[in-house]
Amino acid sequence: MSNRLNHTFIALTATALMTGSVLAQDRSDWPENFTVGTASQGGTYFAYGSGWANFIAENLGVSGGAEITGGPVQNMALVHTGDLGFGLVTMGPAREAADGNSPLMPGMKMDNVCAMFPMYQTPFSITVLADSGITSISDIPDGARIGFGPAGSTSDSYFPRMMDTLGVEYERRNGSWSDLGGQLQDGLIDVVAFAAGIPIPAVSQLEVQSSINIIEFNDQELQAVTDAFPVSPFSIPESTYQSLSDDSQAVSMWNFATANCELPESFVYEITRLTMENNDKMVSIHKAARTSVPENYVNNTVLPWHPGAARWFTENGYAIEPDMIK
Template sequence: MNKITLAITATAFAFSSASMAADNQSDWPSSMTVGTASQGGTYYIYGSGWANLINQKLDTNIGAEITGGPMQNVSMVQMGEHDFGLVTLGPAREALEGKSPIMPGIEHDNVRAVFPMYPTIFHITALQSSEISSVDDLVGKRVGVGPAGGTNSVYFPRFFDLLGYDVDTLEGGAGDQTGQMQDGLLDAFAFGAGLPVSAVSQVEAQSAVNVFSYSEAEIDTIVEAYPEISTAVIPADTYNSMDEDLPTVSMWNFVVTSADMPESLVYEIVKTVMENNDAMQQIHRSAEETLPENYIHNTQIPFHPGAVRWFEENGYDIPEELEG
């Protein structure tokens, strides 16, 4: 084969590859949205950063939307109002079973898992001047639990009730509620997210705070009552206010999408995220857990076919019952 033939062949191959790539994207939406949560929480930082990364790598147009959090996000995906959503597995499981308070009685059967994010780590913050340093100190106090419809606004009241603590929980944005705590309008802020929570880091940069969680016995009670909850540890270097590791409880987060999302798009998104963990960690430290092996934490939500294809091509077996 002479040089001219080689050049023509190479050009034809390049043109064919480009055409295939263009055809591969022909059914991709021209613009998309991802539901996150309130500003000041990890979801908004992670979700907007993830959208920017995908836009840069795949030439898509995904915009991050401020929402009430996982419970709203899973319903917005089910209804087709958002293309992607960040969810914790507990609220997502309840929605799949038709137990969502936002859409009661409607089984969210159009929702599919895309990739694992990180575990939500539950913990509580109070100003040192309040002398609140344990969960039983919260009895009769006003405690912020994040946005309505978020994981925290659902699970912290459940935990308090389970443990027999009479706590007055109030809903609101993460950044707003830490500000209210500093102003004396709230006694504490109970929140779970990827670590560190930026709103907590910001308040401790201005005020002396106590960061605490449940006792060992309380953790055992919570884990026994809620199968979606796991034990966890907050490393001592997470916040300047901590001087030792803090045992607590956690719940895993996943990105979800609609079953109708093009398979090629979901495949390329999973490939991009799973093969660029360094870039993901530049978005938020919690993305150190955004690793393919953590797909095993999802045992409830069917995976999107595009996600199934990437995971199985790379040696990760998706259970047959979770192949969506």
């Protein structure tokens, strides 16, 4: 993969892309295929990433798909090394990896991962069976078995520390979101601490099969968590789940799609253009993509922008400082 980015354009009189673009890029340095690092099945990353990869592949005529991974921490490492071209990440793990504090590669600054476009906010929410009697975080009994998602995921990286901050004593369990949902139904665990874009497929499936409570943060808990971690207050709309009778107070962290910084500029430009100019299609893939819009580019203050992505944003009136472009 060349370190030099291709700035060459060839004007064509006929469209070369299904999207109807008049200018077709020189594809001589484009990869023959691509893979997007997502997370476990039953979570939003997998649904969003799989649908997005198929959308891009269909429109660019390049074979592509999604790969199940451990989530943002692993995606940062795989994109940095070039094992994956693209990865979905949350800004907390991204900052730690960029600073050389990734638990997977301690001391290695992952500086070959570039931002491409904003996705959505990941709310941190807690789900229990209604017959557990748990209606608040303070109700969680000492020693409760809590599922924190796949090892190394955003939830697994931050939710245990949040629980520690809130004085909850627990037994830590890991697994895919769909597996943890099944364990909750079977009484093998007591709580699932979800961190995923909403609606979370595993929660939607749970509430069809069982009566559940979605536990919110009270004002004091909200303050304690936002003071200690890179998260912001977030309200889960009542319409998100059948189990909610009102909006639910939570916290959230932004997600961005990332690319290996050495991918060709024209390739990443076209992918960014397709994604940012077709939000209706993205929302049809997953409702969380309602916030996958250009205006939310300001929520990346961590990673350098890929030159191809930066070119699309600047061409469309969104200012990116030159020192934030790789």
